[in-house]
Amino acid sequence: MTSLTIVRRIKARPSIVFDALTTAEGIAWWWGPDDGPVLLAETDVRVGGRYRVRFRMLDGSEHESSGEYLEVVWPNRLAMSWCWTGGEDPGQSLVEIDLRAIAEGTELTFTHSRLHDEETRRSHEAGWNGALDKLERHFLA
Amino acid sequence: MVNYHQPLDRTFAALIDPTRRAILARLEREDGASVSELARPFAIKLPAVMKHLDVLDAAGLITRSKAGRTVTVRLSPEPIREAMDWLRRYERFWSASLDRLAAYAEGKEAEMQEKGG
Numbered sequence: 247m248t249s250l251t252i253v254r255r256i257k258a259r260p261s262i263v264f265d266a267l268t269t270a271e272g273i274a275w276w277w278g279p280d281d282g283p284v285l286l287a288e289t290d291v292r293v294g295g296r297y298r299v300r301f302r303m304l305d306g307s308e309h310e311s312s313g314e315y316l317e318v319v320w321p322n323r324l325a326m327s328w329c330w331t332g333g334e335d336p337g338q339s340l341v342e343i344d345l346r347a348i349a350e351g352t353e354l355t356f357t358h359s360r361l362h363d364e365e366t367r368r369s370h371e372a373g374w375n376g377a378l379d380k381l382e383r384h385f386l387a
Numbered sequence: 388m389v390n391y392h393q394p395l396d397r398t399f400a401a402l403i404d405p406t407r408r409a410i411l412a413r414l415e416r417e418d419g420a421s422v423s424e425l426a427r428p429f430a431i432k433l434p435a436v437m438k439h440l441d442v443l444d445a446a447g448l449i450t451r452s453k454a455g456r457t458v459t460v461r462l463s464p465e466p467i468r469e470a471m472d473w474l475r476r477y478e479r480f481w482s483a484s485l486d487r488l489a490a491y492a493e494g495k496e497a498e499m500q501e502k503g504g
Contacts (some may be wrong), residue, residue: 250477256489258496266492276487279480337396351496356485358477360399 249359260345260352264321267343273299280304293318297326313341321345328358398466401446406431407439411448414462422458 256263266272270287277284278301285308286300298312310331317325324343337360344355401407410425426436440460443449447466452459 250474250481252478252481252485254485254489256492258489258492262495262499263488263492266488266495272488272491275491276484279483352492354485354489356481358481360473 249357252356254354254356255348255350255352256354257351259321260347261321263345263352263354264324267324277301278303286310291315291318298331313338316340317342397446398448398470401442401448404439404442406436407443410436410439410443410460411462414449414460419459419461422460425460 258266266276268289268291270289273287273289274284277287277299280303282301282303284299284301286298288299289295289297291297293315295315295318296312297315298310300308300310302308311328312331313327313329315324315326317323322345324341326341328339328341329337340357340359342357342359346353346355402411406429409428413425413428414420422436422440423433425440426433429436440449440451444451447463450461450463452461
C-alpha cells in the first residue's frame with residue numbers, strides 16, 4: 247500500500263470540521279500521535295499557502311511537518327503536500343481530506359499517500375495494494 | 388518518527404510490475420522455488436524472468452542461492468516489513484489525530500447548537 251485511508255463519522259457539520267482542520271487553534275488541539283503538546287501551528291489556508299506544525303511527543307522528541315495547500319474548497323475538500331522537516335524524511339507525500347455532509351454531521355475521508363517519486367505514483371495507480379495486503383497478512387500473521 | 392529512505396522506494400518500485408507481484412505471491416506460498424519453476428506460469432522467456440528476479444533482488448525482496456545447477460529463489464521479508472512500518476507509523480499518527488479532531492469539532496458543534504446556531 248502506498249496510501250493510508252481513514253474514514254471517520256463526526257457529529258459536527260462540515261464547516262466546523264473544516265475549520266478545526268485548518269485553524270491554528272484547532273490544530274493545536276488535535277495534531278500529533280499522542281497527547282504531547284503542539285508547540286507551533288501556522289496556517290495560510292489558500293491554494294499555494296503554507297502550513298507548519300511543530301509538536302512534542304510524550305517521549306520528549308520534537309517533530310515538525312510542513313507543506314503547501316494544494317486544494318482548498320471550503321467546507322468540503324482540502325489537499326496539502328506533507329513533508330517532515332529536519333531531515334528525518336526527505337520525501338514529499340500528499341494528504342487529502344474530503345468532508346461530506348451526512349445526517350449525523352460529517353463523513354471525513356482522509357488519505358495520506360506517498361509521492362516520493364514518479365514511480366511510486368505510478369505504482370499507486372497500478373494498484374498493487376492487494377498484493378501487498380496479502381504479503382502483509384502473511385508477515386504479520 | 389517517520390523515517391523512510393531509498394531502499395523503501397526500491398521496494399515500492401519493484402512491486403509495480405504484475406509479474407513481479409505474481410512471483411512474490413508464489414514465493415509467499417512456497418518456501419523457495421527454482422527459476423524455471425517460477426518461469427513456468429508466465430508467457431515470457433526465461434531471460435525476462437531473470438530480469439524481474441534481478442529487480443526483486445536489488446530491492447532485497449528475494450534471495451537467490453545456487454546449489455549445483457539449480458538456483459533457488461526465496462522471499463526476503465525485510466523490505467516489506469519496512470514498508471509496513473512506514474504505514475503503521477502514519478496510521479498511528481493520523482488515527483490518534485483524527486480522534487481528537489472529531490472530539491474537538493463535536494465540542495464546537497455542541498457549543499454552536501446551544502447558541503441556537
